[in-house]
Amino acid sequence: MPSLTQLEYIVAVDKHKHFGKAANECHVTQPTLSMQIQKVEEEIGYPLFDRLKKPIIATPKGQRFLSQAKVLLFEHRKLMDLSRQQGGELSGDFRLGVIPTIAPYLLPLFIEAFSKQFPKIHLVIDELKTETIIKNLHEDQLDAAILATPLNESGLKERPIFYEPFSLYVSKSHPLNARKRIKEDDLSGHEMWLLADGHCFRQQIVRYCSLRNKEGVFPM
Structure with a gap:
């Protein structure tokens, strides 16, 4: 055995x-x-x-x-x-998965407080892409994760912890720079730089703007 x-x-x-x-x-x-x-x-x-x-x-x-x-x-x-x-008292390992796009900004906000509140818990953090995090959650290789929602993944529970707006960055000479409000249709025909495949934020933006399978979308 x-x-x-x-x-x-x-x-x-x-x-x-x-x-x-x-x-x-x-x-x-x-x-x-x-x-x-x-x-x-x-x-x-x-x-x-x-x-x-x-x-x-x-x-x-x-x-x-x-x-x-x-x-x-x-x-x-x-x-x-x-x-x-x-x-x-709680003790042992707590394995947390985090997507790389938010890990550097979010983790410093709570790691110190977590360690003080649960001194006997060893926090193990893995920076992973969304698809890997989902796989590891299903296989019990992670206890919890912080990533972009909604996932709508069967077998997993989601709890929103904060909301964040999307921002569009353009140069001063770009035609959209003069607009105070920009709608999805305004982006049609413009080239966009997004994160590479596998990053959830890319997929969210593609879905939101209805740009999937259209020309003019280039990954970073």
Whole structure:
């Protein structure tokens, strides 16, 4: 029976698709992590990962193994959290995902206060794109996340914490500079610079302005 530590190593490799990065997350050397995973593979009788693929991917049997491993680790964390709560003060890791576009501005506003209020909780922050955050929330690799809504994602609860208006920036010589109010139709035919694919703010702006699949939209 694989140990919880071995399961954590396996899940980390699946998360990063890389043995070295997984070892760094688990605070062990890469040979140690690789050896422990090989021991599990010898015990169960099949490989968990296709090491010839770059990035590394789980084998079909490995994917089924990983699904159960994540459930076991999640239930173990719940059990440990329950034990700590029974003891009174909250403690343990709290894994928070944040999109990069707001992380530098929002995190400094509450990290210090959070640490003072919950001194025994270790706040683990991951800056990730929205699609990765959603995936990790579903797989219980994150406890919560701060990102742009609405997501309307089945299985996840959303709670708005603040609202922020969109702003349009143009040069002084741009025809729209003289306008006091700008509507969506006013943007038609103008080239726009947006964030690259995968960033939620890009998708929100594209949807809002109805510019999807139209010419004149260029990612930064």
